[in-house]
Every structure is written in C-alpha cells, then in structure tokens.
Amino acid sequence: MASNLTQLLYTARDGLTAQSYGLGVAGQNISNVNTPGYVRREALIETRAVGTATTGSVNAAGLQRITDDFIERRQYEATGLASAASEHDQDLASVEALFNDQSGTGLGSSLDAVFSAFSALASNPADPTTRQAVLQASDDFAGRVRDTANAIGQSRTELLQQAQSTTDQVNQSAQAIAKLNSQISAAEAQGGDAADLKDKRNSLLLGLASLVDVRTIASGNSIVVQASGTTLVDGGEASRLSVQLDSGGALQIMAAHGSGPTQDVTNFLTGGKLAGIREARDVDLLGVSKKLDQFVFDVGNAVNTQHRAGFGLDGGTGRDIFAVSTIPDGAARVFGLSADVAGKPEAIAASGSAGTIPGGSDNAAALSALSGRPFASGGTRTASDAYGDIVGDVASRRSAASRMLDARKAISAQIDAMHQSLSGVSLDEEFVNLTKFQRGYEASARVLTTADQLLQELIQRV
DSSP: OHHHHHHHHHHHHHHHHHHHHHHHHHHHHHHTTTOTTOOOEEEEEEEEEOTTOSSEEEEEEEEEEOOOHHHHHHHHHHHHHHHHHHHHHHHHHHHHHHTOOTTSOSHHHHHHHHHHHHHHHHHOTTOHHHHHHHHHHHHHHHHHHHHHHHHHHHHHHHHHHHHHHHHHHHHHHHHHHHHHHHHHHHHHHTTOOOHHHHHHHHHHHHHHHTTSOOEEEEETTEEEEEETTEEEEETTEEOEEEEEEOTTSOEEEEEEOTTSOEEEOGGGOOSHHHHHHHHIIIIIIHHHHHHHHHHHHHHHHHHHHHHHTSBOTTSOBSOOSEEOOSSSTTHHHHOEEOTTTTTOGGGSOOBSSGGGTTTOOHHHHHHHHGGGSOOBTTTTBOHHHHHHHHHHHHHHHHHHHHHHHHHHHHHHHHHHHHHHHHHSOOHHHHHHHHHHHHHHHHHHHHHHHHHHHHHHHHHHHO
C-alpha cells in the first residue's frame, strides 16, 4: 500500500509539472498577443505509462506551433502578388502625372499653342512680334517634349536603382533565413524548442515575399526557399540575386550559386516588389516612351515638311522648324528647335511663294491647318488625337494597375485573415486555457496533499 501511495505522490507531482507547463504556454500566448509574426502555441500533454501498467502518470511533451504549411505558402504568394501590384500602381501614378494637362502647362497645351501661333501668323505674316511668338511656342513645345521624355528616362533609371537595392535586401534576408535554418536544425537535434526561431524565420519569409516571389519546401528541420525560379536558400546555404541591364536596356535578374556561373532568371520572376518594378519599367514606361517618340517624330516631320514648302521674309526656303531625329526611337529626347530658324523670326516661312513676300500667308495657314489633318500614326490620326491616344494609354495602364492592386489586396487580406484565424492568439481561448490548467494544477495539488496525508497516517499506524 505504501508503494501505491508513493506512486500517487509521483503522479501528483507529474500533474503539477504538466499543468504548470500548460499555464506557461498559455501565458506565453497572452504575452505575445500583439507580437507581429507570433504563431500561437499549444501545450502537448500526454499520458506517461508507469512501469508495465497500461495507464499511469502525465507528461508535458513540449509544445507545437499551430500553423498550416499550405496557408503559409498561399500567404507568401499573395503577399508577393499584392506587393508587385502596389509597386506597379505607384510607379504608373508618377507617369500619369507627366501627362496631366489640367493645369494648362502640359504637352498637349503646348502643342495647341504652336498651331495657334501659326494661325496668328496667317493673319499677320509680316509682324515681327507674331513671328517671334511662333518661335517661342515651337521652342516651348520642344522643351516640354524633352522634359517629358527625360522624366520618363529618369524614372527608368531610378527604377533600376530600386531594383538593385531590392535585390540587396533579398540577399540579406536569404542569408538570415539560411542562418536560422542552421539554428533551428541544431536546436531540434538537441531536443530543444525552436518555436521562436521558426516565428522569426516565417517573419523573414513574409518580408522576403514582399520583395520577390517565394515558394517554400520542407526539408527535414529546415526549409528550401525558391525565388524567381531558382533555389535561393537550401539549408544553411544562401544564393544571391543581382540586377543588370541586357543588350536592349531591360532589367536582367541574375542568380549566383556559390562560386558557380550566374544564371538569368528574369523570365521566372512573378511577384514581389522586384516584379512590379520590372513591369513598370520595361513594359509600361518603355511602351509610353515609344509612343511619345513616334508622336513627336510624326509631328516634327509633318510641320517640317509643310514649312520647307514656304518662304521666309528673307526669301529663303526649304528650312525646318524642328530638329528631328532620323528614326522614331529616342526622337523625344533630342527634339528641339532647328538651327535653320532659331533666333531668326524672318526665317519663318509664312508665304507660299517668293512672289507673295512679305504679305503672303498661305503657308502659315497650311501650317495652322495641320492641326486638323490626320498625319500621325501612319496617317490615321490628327496630332491632337495621337496625343490623346498616349494620354488614354497611360490612363488605361494606371486604371488596370489600380484594379489589379485592389483585387490582389483583397485576396491577400483574405488569406491573412485565414492565417490569423488559425495561428493568431485569441485572448478568449487563452483565458479558458488558463482556467483549465489552473484547475488542473489545483486538483493535482489536492491529490498530492491527500496522498501525503494518507502516507503519514499509514506511517503512524505502522
């Protein structure tokens, strides 16, 4: 009987230990209710056989993180897609501002001023002030063209720098995740608890997913992290990403594994800030830049062609108003006032023939009438229509990016809610757990007290 009472003391002791452990886990959850990245823990309480008996004492086997690998993988993917959409939308907003003519100082307004100046010249072809106004309006238009083209070019340069900075952040996160992989493996190999290390690793993975697309594969006590179609982290080893420009000036994402050769992984990039930068820079900004080049090339050549047919006050002919490149590519960045007329109001060809100088204005009228002629976009659009097409294209791209952002943010929020529902701390549940483990602790203490009293009585009787 004494051995039974002694065993009861041991059982009560184990009960106190197990319930105390459960209280500690509940307390840990409550303390971290507002800790970013914290995953709720659950105490693992199990039966421990006593000797050869089929039933016996209790044991606190440790704790487990309440999480779901499938939900976490979906969270990484959704975070990456939402981040890409956010970056894309933000970058397009700055481009949209370049083509905002509401203030009256935009590219469209300056082009209208050129044709208005030609119209005024047709009414007063011999007036020096009116001729100077034509030069001023033309120079203003050319300057506005260059400013817009240079702003787009500067945006592309800045996005290249952002892409390089982003890959630096990716590499830092990859190194930190690889280090945590090693620490987690070492801790669990020694029977330790690595829950806090796993929380930290998951927070890093979520941050990494906002920079580049992330996919994870469990591998023993660590994980393999893939990004942009390449293995970024494998156990305690991390690869590196870098950004350079290809022969066409587009972003090229390169992956380096150890001392091996670099690998082009650009086409496999699908999410994260890096993907948003690439799409904005090499798809949208490049597309808008090409449309602007073509528009300027068409306008400059149309005006020059008509102007060369006329005669200036000095009797000269065959002169250009605008300096235009020989091909559309890059035309906007070098567009300017021609040296034929720069600083020479008398060189403006208002007359249609030498015999009508100085009062002839038929060529000035023809220059003004260009505003209504379809000479742009292969002879299908007027200058105003062609510029409107550019503005509409920019607005359409921005609108599509905004809709995509809203959709991806909604999906990301939904998956975050799923993750929080499963892995987040509920104070109501933890208060219930506190009460449960408290009552269990009190009951085990009562068993211990009772067993001790019975053993003392037995000793006294013997």
